Amino acid sequence: MKTNAGRFFEDYKIGEVIAHAVPRTLSGGERALYHALYPSRGALYSSDEFARACGLAQSPLDDLIVFHTVFGKTVPDISLNAVANLGYGEGRFLAPVYAGDTLSSSSEVIGLKQNSNGKSGVVYVRTTGRNQRGEAVLDYVRWVMVRKKDLGAPAPDTVIPELAKAVAPEDLVIPAGLDFSAYDFAQAGEPYRARDYAIGEVIDHVDGVTVEEAEHMLATRLWQNTAKVHFDATFRPDGQRLIYGGHIISLARALSFNGLANAQMIAAINAGAHANPCFSGMTVKAWSEVLDVAETKAPGVAAVRLRLVATNGAQPELRGADGKYHADVLLDLDYWALMPA
Template sequence: MKTNPGRFFEDYRIGEVIRHAVPRTLSGGERALYHALYPARGALYSSDDFARACGLAASPMDDLIVFHTVFGKTVPDISLNAVANLGYAEGRFLAPVWPGDTLSSSSEVIGLKQNSNGKSGVVYVRTTGRNQRGEAVLEYVRWVMVRKNRLEAPEPEAVVPELARVVPVSDLVVPAGLTFEGYDFEAAGEPYRLGDYAVGEVIEHVDGVTVEEAEHMLATRLWQNTAKVHFDATFRPDGQRLIYGGHVISLARALSFNGLANAQMIVAINGGAHANPCFSGTTVRAWSEVLDKAETGVPGVGAIRLRLVASSGPGTALKGPDGKYAPEVLLDLDYWALMPV
């Protein structure tokens, strides 16, 4: 049998390192498609001149292009037979990626826990993306609920990794040469610096984007995400294809420009949860809460910690009295971004 049905929960082993197939060279084409799919307008990722004024050689690839590319490589080995992608932690962007760079991915299995129904389990992996020189550009932990194929397969010893709740400021990587000392606020689109934001402040981002089936399918193919729940309408009992969670992340991040235009670069993902499924026809809205602020030690460059929430309804509801996510919440993402002080 030469075809590959993908891995199931019983196929993973703690400590196993999986090298994912098909490295990918990125170009301006991925950037153009990314900006066509999402209303992305971050100045640092849109203009070489703006990036040079900030000390970089040119405009790097969008941080979430890097995330989607590295993530997509892992899908055939990690989440092809997933029920759902559950969460993220300890994510760090370690180096800029430039047009012409080639990215590859590998993952280490760091946790396994079978569900009580015996039909599925949660797989924890630490994924690293590297460029053509072998330099790490991104690392993160994610956990995925994966179906069992052989229900009689023995239950593995449960191993649930202890994960940091927040990436320490000292571990944030500011790209070499980056400076916001001569930052052009007018060109960036808003006048707000790090000092203009208060911890606890909530920003409603006003706009909304309705998810279309065609755009979602284009995006999922673009990132080479082959998970069956996104492609195969017969895979779920309800006959609906789940919208790739990364698609929701990028939509929400792009919507957050209105109010956070100067949160230029994501440098860490502290945690994240896809709280409820998203389907075609859903209108995605977003709001952010300022969780923390910090100096980075680099002239003019500060760090802002944000909670980004994508929702299918208006307002800023997050969880109900029972502690569970409100049914309209699609995404709860905690991240650090770089911003002028």
């Protein structure tokens, strides 16, 4: 049998390292299509001249292009038979990626837990993306619920990795040469520095995007993500195609430009949860909460810790009295961004 049905929960072993096919060379085409799919207009990712004025050789590719590409490589081995991708932690962007770079991915299985129904389990992996020189550009943990094929297969010993609640500011990697001391606020689109944001401040990003079936499937194919739930309407009992969670992350991040235009680079993903599924026809809106502000050693560069929440509508609250996410909450993402100090 030459075809690949993908791995099931019982196929994973703690400590196993999986090298993912296929390496991918990124170009300006990915940037153009990314900016067509999402209302993304961060100055550092739009203009070579702006990036050079900030100390970089040229405009890097959007951080989430890197995330989606590295993530997409892992899908055939990790989440082809997934029920849902559940969350993220300990993510760090380690080096800028430029057009012409080639990315590859590998993952180590660091946790397993069979669900009580015996039909699925949660797989924890630490994934690393590397460029053509073997340099790590991204490292993160994610956990995903995967179906069992053999319901009679014995449950593995439960191993749940202990993850830091957040990446410490001193562990953030600042791109070499990044300098915001002569930052052009007029070109960037807003006048606000890190010191203009107060811890606890909540920013309503105002705008919304209604998700279309063809659009989200095009985006998911762009990242070579082959998970069946995103394409095959017969794969779910409700007959709906589940929208790739990364699509919601990129939509919400792009919407956050209105109020956070100077949160230029994502330095880390502290935690993330896809709180509820998203389907075609839903309208994604977003708000952010400022969680922390920290100094960095780079000239003029500060780090701002943000909670980015995407909703189906305008839900202003995250959780109900029972502590559970509101049904309209689609994404709860905690990340560090680099911003002029």
